[in-house]
Amino acid sequence: MGNVATALAKAFGQLGDPAILRILAKSFAITLGVFVSLAWALSLSLPWLLGGYLDLEGDVYIVIGTLLALTSAWFVFRIVAIAVLQFFADEVVAAVEARHYPHTARHARKLPFREDLANSLKGAGRALGYNALALPIALVLVFTAIGPAVIFLLVNAVLLGRELTDMGWLRYRPDRAETTPVRPVERLALGAAVAGLMLIPFINLLAPIIGAAAGTHMVHSRMKNAQS
Incomplete structure (x- = not known):
């Protein structure tokens, strides 16, 4: 687990990097835009959906739509944030490599759009699918209070561990059949750490970038060990 802790420490240490800050600003703006669009769509559709049952003012529907969007944000933030980050994954990896692995980075390929x-x-499809499969189990455990949280934490730890290490590995894999050299237990530990960070207000906005940077460090560490 020392590899995971070291990678996370390096990722936190690079948060002040201008390249990382630019990526953070772009990913945050798009993620925020997604949820604002969701709130707007809900406020427009609610009168049509509820108009036959409730006689409410237009502003009330806007408030209800916004509250529903904020509630949904709590549940689907991980999915949206990681999907958005995937668009900038190449930039995150490049920023980490430019600072820590400039010689290795010369052998990387740039991923096309x-x-x-x-x-x-x-x-995003994997995240939706796995969380949908976990939902019935979480509902069965809802009366245990902590059960659903544990189920979703485990599911998202597995998903995040894979996505965050793949971001660094895809630039180097010799062919599509090659899987990441990072060990499953390390991927799980990284995913659990980032999933935990995503539960903390404000820190959750940084968590995807931290995770992608840490995943890149872990990939490079394993590639270096494989060459030695």
Whole structure:
């Protein structure tokens, strides 16, 4: 687990990097835009959905739509944030490599936009699918209070561990069949750490960038060990 802790420490240490700050600003703006759009869509659709049952003022529907969007944000933030980050994954990896691994970075390939988009959609699809499969189990455990939280934490730890290490590995893999050299237990530990950070207000806005940077450090550490 020392590899995970070291990678996270390095990731936190680079948060002040101008390149990382630019990526953070872009990903935050798009993520915020997604949820603002969701609130707007809900406020427009609620009168049509509820108009036959409730006689409310237009402003009330806007308030209800905003509250529903904020509630949904709590549940789907991880999915949206990681999907958005996938678009900038190449930039995060490049920023980390420019500072820590400039010689290795010369052998990396730049992912085309089409591949970035495909990876983003695949990641979001996996997140939605796994969380949907976990939902019935969470509902069964709802009376245990902590059960649902544990289930979703485990599911998202597995998902995040894979996505965050893949971001660094995709630039180096010799072919599509090659899987990340980072060990499963390390991926799980990284995913759990980032999933935990995503539960903390304000820190959750930084968590995807921290996770992607840490995942890149872990990939490079394993590649270096494999070469020695």
